[in-house]
Amino acid sequence: MNLALSDEQEFLREAARGALSRIETIKAAREALEGGELPDLWPTAAEAGWPGLLVDEDRGGAGLSAFDAMLVAQECGRVLAAVPLLGLLPASALLQAGGDESLETVAAGELRPAWLPARPPGDVVSGWTVDARVGKHRAPAPRATVDGDGVTFDGEVAWVPDAPGADLLVVVGADESGAPVAGTVDASAAGVEPVTRYDATRSLAHVTLDGAAGRRLAVTEEQVARAWYLAQTLLAAESLGAVEATLEMAVRYAKERFTFGRAIGSYQAIKHGLTEVLRRQENARSLLYYAGWAFDDQPTEFALAASAARSAAGSALDFAARQDITTHGGIGATWEHDAPLYFRRAQLSRRLLGGAGDATDRVAAELLAAA
Amino acid sequence: MDLNDTPQQAEYRSKVRAWLDEHKAQAPEVRGTRAGAEDDAYIDARRRWQGRLAAGGLAGVTWPVDVGGQGLGPIEQVIVGQEIARARVPGILDVIGVGMLGPTIIAHGTDDQKARYLGPMLHGDEVWCQLFSEPAAGSDLAAVQTRARAQDDGSWVLNGQKVWTTNAQFASFGLLLARTDPDKHKHKGLTMFALPMDAAGVTVRGLRQISGEAEFNEVFLDDVRLPADAVVGQVDDGWRTALTTLMFERVTIGLGTDGLGYKEDRFARAIAGDEDARRDPEVRKRLGEIGVELLAIKFTGYRTLTALQKGQIPGPEFGLAKVTTVNAAIAAGELIADVLGPDALDDDEQWAYMISYLPGLKSAGGTEEILRNTVGERVLGLPPEPRLDKGVPFSELRAKEKEASAA
Numbered sequence: 001m002n003l004a005l006s007d008e009q010e011f012l013r014e015a016a017r018g019a020l021s022r023i024e025t026i027k028a029a030r031e032a033l034e035g036g037e038l039p040d041l042w043p044t045a046a047e048a049g050w051p052g053l054l055v056d057e058d059r060g061g062a063g064l065s066a067f068d069a070m071l072v073a074q075e076c077g078r079v080l081a082a083v084p085l086l087g088l089l090p091a092s093a094l095l096q097a098g099g100d101e102s103l104e105t106v107a108a109g110e111l112r113p114a115w116l117p118a119r120p121p122g123d124v125v126s127g128w129t130v131d132a133r134v135g136k137h138r139a140p141a142p143r144a145t146v147d148g149d150g151v152t153f154d155g156e157v158a159w160v161p162d163a164p165g166a167d168l169l170v171v172v173g174a175d176e177s178g179a180p181v182a183g184t185v186d187a188s189a190a191g192v193e194p195v196t197r198y199d200a201t202r203s204l205a206h207v208t209l210d211g212a213a214g215r216r217l218a219v220t221e222e223q224v225a226r227a228w229y230l231a232q233t234l235l236a237a238e239s240l241g242a243v244e245a246t247l248e249m250a251v252r253y254a255k256e257r258f259t260f261g262r263a264i265g266s267y268q269a270i271k272h273g274l275t276e277v278l279r280r281q282e283n284a285r286s287l288l289y290y291a292g293w294a295f296d297d298q299p300t301e302f303a304l305a306a307s308a309a310r311s312a313a314g315s316a317l318d319f320a321a322r323q324d325i326t327t328h329g330g331i332g333a334t335w336e337h338d339a340p341l342y343f344r345r346a347q348l349s350r351r352l353l354g355g356a357g358d359a360t361d362r363v364a365a366e367l368l369a370a371a
Numbered sequence: 372m373d374l375n376d377t378p379q380q381a382e383y384r385s386k387v388r389a390w391l392d393e394h395k396a397q398a399p400e401v402r403g404t405r406a407g408a409e410d411d412a413y414i415d416a417r418r419r420w421q422g423r424l425a426a427g428g429l430a431g432v433t434w435p436v437d438v439g440g441q442g443l444g445p446i447e448q449v450i451v452g453q454e455i456a457r458a459r460v461p462g463i464l465d466v467i468g469v470g471m472l473g474p475t476i477i478a479h480g481t482d483d484q485k486a487r488y489l490g491p492m493l494h495g496d497e498v499w500c501q502l503f504s505e506p507a508a509g510s511d512l513a514a515v516q517t518r519a520r521a522q523d524d525g526s527w528v529l530n531g532q533k534v535w536t537t538n539a540q541f542a543s544f545g546l547l548l549a550r551t552d553p554d555k556h557k558h559k560g561l562t563m564f565a566l567p568m569d570a571a572g573v574t575v576r577g578l579r580q581i582s583g584e585a586e587f588n589e590v591f592l593d594d595v596r597l598p599a600d601a602v603v604g605q606v607d608d609g610w611r612t613a614l615t616t617l618m619f620e621r622v623t624i625g626l627g628t629d630g631l632g633y634k635e636d637r638f639a640r641a642i643a644g645d646e647d648a649r650r651d652p653e654v655r656k657r658l659g660e661i662g663v664e665l666l667a668i669k670f671t672g673y674r675t676l677t678a679l680q681k682g683q684i685p686g687p688e689f690g691l692a693k694v695t696t697v698n699a700a701i702a703a704g705e706l707i708a709d710v711l712g713p714d715a716l717d718d719d720e721q722w723a724y725m726i727s728y729l730p731g732l733k734s735a736g737g738t739e740e741i742l743r744n745t746v747g748e749r750v751l752g753l754p755p756e757p758r759l760d761k762g763v764p765f766s767e768l769r770a771k772e773k774e775a776s777a778a
Contacts, residue, residue, distance in 0.1 A: 001375075001449075001673060001677060001680060002374075002677055003374065003676070003677045004677045004678075004681075006372075124650060251752065255752070255753065255754065262757065265747070265751075265753035266755060266756055268740070268743075268756065270753075271743065271748075271753050272740070272743045272744075272747070274747060275691070275746045275747045275750075276743075278691070278746065279694065282688070283664065283667035283668075283695060286667045286670035287663070287667050287670060289372065290669075292372060293372045297372075297374070305666075308662065308663045308667070311660070311663045312664075360656060361652075361659055362659070363662045364654075364659035365655070367635055367636065367658060367659075367662045368639055368649055368658070370639070371640040371643035
């Protein structure tokens with residue numbers, strides 16, 4: 001029994017924290033909201049070797065596991081760093097699974113891929129679906145027309161993380177029979193329409209594919225589904241990092257702010273709110289461990305573990321971001337404060353990649369299917 | 372990360388499994404819904420089964436070898452627990468004695484006390500109960516008022532009342548916290564005693580719960596005389612002894628939460644047969660949320676175990692696991708009864724007992740609110756609530772309380 005970080009994983013996390021500490025990510029997050037340019041952190045990612053995290057060593061990558069990738073995502077989430085991991089890592093996992101010719105250049109950081117999220121069928125909604133522009137409705141995944149080793153996609157995927165600036169799109173569509181087909185499409189062959197964001201640290205786009213042709217990836221349906229659940233765990237990991245940051249911020253303030261002659265952290269109303277953040281934080285961490293372990297050792301449980309982690313970390317961040325503001329009082333709701341930046345992160349995160357509610361529903365689906 | 376056994380652990384597991392395969396035919400049934408605390412024949416069968424488990428080395432796994440234990444670590448204790456669950460047989464009857472009170476005696480007792488008490492405790496011949504809580508001392512345990520007065524001949528005379536005492540109706544001994552010096556402040560004037568439950572002046576009365584079953588007892592002490600050697604640890608140093616028990620209580624709960632059976636798969640099975648419920652978004656949302664919490668607890672348990680294996684003692688933050696489990700189980704009870712309808716509240720159904728049991732469990736072993744205080748202070752480092760009892764002699768404190776409540 002060993003459910004703890006290894007020395008190598010501690011080192012990876014420290015290295016990620018170190019690399020990110022050299023950039024003023026929080027300042028950048030506020031400036032981006034004020035209309036400034038969001039700094040491109042791809043060079044930071046490339047220098048740290050993150051594009052090749054999930055690529056095998058013999059294809060130029062680091063050959064690490066999904067759990068290692070989650071640790072990097074967690075550090076990015078702590079400081080709201082706009083590192084394009086959500087687009088990159090599921091894309092690289094699919095490229096690796098399909099043994100695509102672009103792997104070496106992706107691992108080297110010379111070619112920037114972004115994955116177009118597609119959600120596997122569930123027990124209530126059948127068929128592969130994607131996020132739509134409006135509301136919480138789903139749209140069918142782009143139509144894929146296979147021609148030998150090539151494939152052509154038609155359709156639209158809304159709210160695609162990290163699509164702006166990507167060179168290569170890893171698209172998931174469905175063929176005539178409804179089966180998923182993954183392929184690579186040059187970004188110039190697609191319509192990438194960047195969208196303004198409530199959380200300016202997120203780079204998002206609506207992507208339209210109008211007869212966009214590319215290479216078909218030789219991947220299984222299970223591998224395509226795994227990319228979706230991998231993305232869920234990365235979003236969960238980012239959220240956990242953000243929860244940690246808000247809890248530290250709120251605890252610090254609760255110790256130094258006095259009312260009625262007492263530090264506010266001595267009041268149960270504050271103390272119990274913050275222990276609730278801690279409780280949710282640790283539950284989310286345990287579920288990320290579950291997801292990391294399942295990815296390698298119990299793949300049949302990965303959908304359950306990843307969905308549970310997304311659900312727990314998402315609700316933890318929703319709660320923590322509000323609790324951080326509440327602990328600070330009015331000052332926590334001002335433009336100059338950092339707390340609202342995390343609140344914005346929480347607000348947008350819960351609505352991406354199918355939404356947090358969908359992840360919770362998938363936990364129910366998996367439990368009912370196994371019952 | 373690795374959830375598998377090491378080769379040594381695997382070998383130990385197969386030994387335990389083989390023993391259970393050979394002996395499980397002699398085990399009494401597992402009573403999943405009710406404790407069976409009022410059924411004498413069942414309790415006797417459980418005692419005999421504990422004796423067999425002890426003889427087979429499956430009780431007192433973490434106790435030192437020189438007091439009859441196996442001298443093994445928490446991971447082996449967990450392996451035994453898992454294998455007992457797998458074999459579908461009950462575990463030991465006296466979890467409180469063997470898990471918490473025995474280790475307290477091992478830490479603080481005299482050689483004579485260890486020689487007298489530990490063997491019969493381990494084998495189920497003498498069950499123990501924990502006489503700590505009182506009507507006015509629960510979360511604030513150091514407020515106990517049961518009074519032990521020293522006599523000229525060195526013996527003690529005890530008067531007072533204890534409550535929430537599990538197993539008192541068939542226990543042979545109780546580990547009892549009493550006040551020996553009310554003029555010291557509250558944590559200082561306490562002493563721990565080993566009390567024979569058949570001593571003159573001890574009255575045990577069942578305390579019925581919401582379910583109708585008496586899971587707990589009240590224990591009344593009227594001029595109960597105890598010899599000088601009944602003191603466990605030092606006179607007026609009983610708080611330190613009590614803290615040892617509470618530490619082992621956390622370990623016992625941390626290693627054994629599976630026992631309550633509040634599991635996501637069991638709850639899912641309860642509603643999976645209802646086709647309408649399966650597709651109902653509200654039911655799915657509630658089940659999903661419950662599942663998330665209980666899955667988190669399962670893996671928090673593995674993290675706790677990893678820490679224990681590295682020699683770390685679980686801190687108060689692991690108490691939050693109890694908060695999560697109890698609240699998720701409460702939500703599950705609500706959901707299941709909503710789906711199954713009022714039949715689920717019928718006494719013959721397994722869910723009725725769980726639904727009735729949980730409101731009390733929320734406060735068991737320290738209320739949720741006190742637990743959050745402790746975690747907030749010890750884990751997050753938040754400042755404590757101002758206290759009015761610090762440094763005040765207990766006798767004065769009581770007088771002040773009476774004055775304030777009369778005003």
